[in-house]
Amino acid sequence: MAKKQDKLVQNKAQSNDDIINFVNMLSADYIFLKGELDANIPQVTEGSRKQLANLNSIWQPLKNEYDNISGKMIPDFNAACRNAGIEKVTLPVE
Numbered sequence: 028m029a030k031k032q033d034k035l036v037q038n039k040a041q042s043n044d045d046i047i048n049f050v051n052m053l054s055a056d057y058i059f060l061k062g063e064l065d066a067n068i069p070q071v072t073e074g075s076r077k078q079l080a081n082l083n084s085i086w087q088p089l090k091n092e093y094d095n096i097s098g099k100m101i102p103d104f105n106a107a108c109r110n111a112g113i114e115k116v117t118l119p120v121e
Contacts, residue, residue: 035089053089056082 035053051059060078064071108114
């Protein structure tokens with residue numbers, strides 16, 4: 028079962044050369060774009076703006092999902108557990 032973080036971070040890569048073996052995930056794409064814009068003479072090109080917009084469009088649904096889980100689902104689950112008299116729920120670690 029894929030973890031949520033697998034959409035954000037490429038965990039299989041062991042070195043910088045692994046980009047040829049494993050596709051970059053969202054975090055690496057943001058880091059690459061930031062590196063391009065952190066140059067001595069940064070050039071914010073139309074391509075950079077489009078790439079940022081593209082990355083943000085990928086990120087936003089993931090952020091919305093996270094916000095829903097952390098802001099609604101977990102508090103609702105915790106309230107249901109408290110109402111049922113369950114103090115702590117533990118899940119097995121993969």
